[in-house]
Amino acid sequence: MLDAAACFRSGVVLSLSFLLIFSAYSATEVLETSIIPSHCSGCVEGPANGTCQSGFVCQHKAQFACDVACEAPYRECKSSLGDVVMGTMYLMFMTSAMAGPFLPHYLGEKKSMVGSSTIYGVFALANLVVASNPTNVVLQWAVMIPTACVVGIAASFLWISQASYLTRLSVQYSQFKGIPAIASVGLFSGMFNAFFKLATIVGNTISSIVLNVFGWSTVPLFWIYTLVSAAGTALLCLVPDLPIPHAAPLPTESTKLLVPESPVTSIQSLAALAVDKRMLALAPIMILNGFQQGFLSGEFTANVVRDSLGSSAIGTVFVVVGLVSVASSIVMGKLADKCSPLPGQLVSFVVLLAAYIMCFVVTVSKCDEQWHVVLTIGVLLSIGDACTSPWTFLLRHHLTRCAPPP
Structure with missing residues (x-):
């Protein structure tokens, strides 16, 4: 039986499991465009x-x-394989997102998260195959492209299930505390984002230790990432199933008849929500966030960090970026419960604009070791992302609660 403390513990366990899963995935994503031979x-x-x-x-x-x-x-x-893999994953993620409600509806949120998170371990295993066969180009493409497709599809189920589970968990926590239903959304979102951002620190610390301190190849690195991802999936099994919401009162003559919830009605609701004017207003923010994530793991890593500091410094830079992101997520999560979204979004835009201007204006050359420039840009990018996430999550929560009927 859940109570307020159990709800909070469940949020911590959920966050820890994603920390392990994405410690392996996020570090691999950062290295994906540079480690493929x-x-x-x-x-x-x-x-x-x-x-x-x-x-x-x-x-x-x-x-x-x-x-x-x-x-x-x-x-x-x-090799173009790294870019193709990342593009394929996010393309499949985008195209399969509309079908995301099917799996959670039939299997439940917990089973959907456990099953889809398993695929992230397969992604680390696929990179292990590539690292073990550096000259077999045909094998690399044959392994990575199908894996990228499956990971993209699994990601849609994972994140839809996670968002639904975390939202319901925060609402139940508020009910036990006797506060408004959405009063704890920012708390749980901020906590989850803090652990999620911490994954960048953990994953890149592992990469830095394995590749730089021990001087090992990427083969043992991906063995470690595979095991870490599997541990995250195992921890996710400990998350409790949430109770089914209480049934509504029996209908009267004046009560509107409701269509029973089904995957089809869920997709219809998503389609209606997608064309909602308020969601369309959020679209540029979400698109910008996607560009920012791609820029951070792609161009910034390959053309700024690597050129100025070398490949061995990538892990160190992203440890600093992750620390700033974790601290910012905690602060912004608490502020999201008390402040309107506008200040957070404005701060995010200003900070990201400053980072992009620095990338455009500042020139780096091979091994010039401009640590102050690289770290400043990385910190600005992480703060900008942290300023956006909690308020965007909160706004999406408001919209889904007020979504028009299909």
């Missing part, structure tokens, strides 16, 4: 397996002060 084509002169190319001439990377990289005028041959 590169391959040059059309090498007429130089080694055929060289990773740097200028015209038809290829050569191997050279040792710089902070990294192993290509010497000018040679450019690194980069």
Whole structure:
């Protein structure tokens, strides 16, 4: 039987499980565009397996002060697989999101989260296969592309189930406390976001220790990530099933007849919500958040952190970014229960704009070690993301409660 303390403990267990799952996933996502072995084509002169190319001439990377990289005028041959994998995952996530209510409806939120989170462990395992076969390009594509499709679909079920579970949990907590139903949404959202952001710290710390301190290859790194993700799924099994909401009073002559809840009606409600003017007003914010996440794990990592500080510094930079993000999420989660969304969104836009302007204006070169510039941009990006998440979650919660009937 749940009470207020049990609700809070369930929120902590849920957050811890996602911490473990996304410690493995988020660190892999950050490294995805840089750890997949590169391959040059059309090498007429130089080694055929060289990773740097200028015209038809290829050569191997050279040792710089902070990294192993290509010497000018040679450019690194980069595999497009990492970008294709990330794009495929998010494309499948987007296209399958409308079908997300089906699985939670038939299996329940807990079973849906446990089942879909298992796929994240498969993603780490697929990267292990790629790391173990650095020269087999056909195998890399054959393993990663289907895995990316499955992960994208599983993500839609995972996040819809998580959002539903966390919202119901916060409402039940408020009922036990005798406060308004939505008064604890920010508390639970902030707590979850804090643990979720902490995953960046944990995952990149593991990466930094394995690759830099011990000097191991990515093979043991992905073994560790696979086990960590599996531990998160196992912990998710301890989350209690929430009780079914109490039945509504018996209808009278003046009571409107309600269509029984089903996956079809859920999808119809989602479709109606998608064209709601208030949701359309939120769309630019969510699109910006998506661009920000892609920029942080893609361009910022490859063209700012790696160029200026070297590959070995990626984990360290994202540990700092994660620490700032965790602290910001806790503060913003508490403020979301007390303040209107406008100040938080304005702060987010200003901070993100400052970060993007710095990326455009400041020039970095190979191994110039501009730690202050890189960390400043990373901190601004993490603060901007933390300012957006709790208020966007709260606004979506208001909209789903007030969603028009299908």
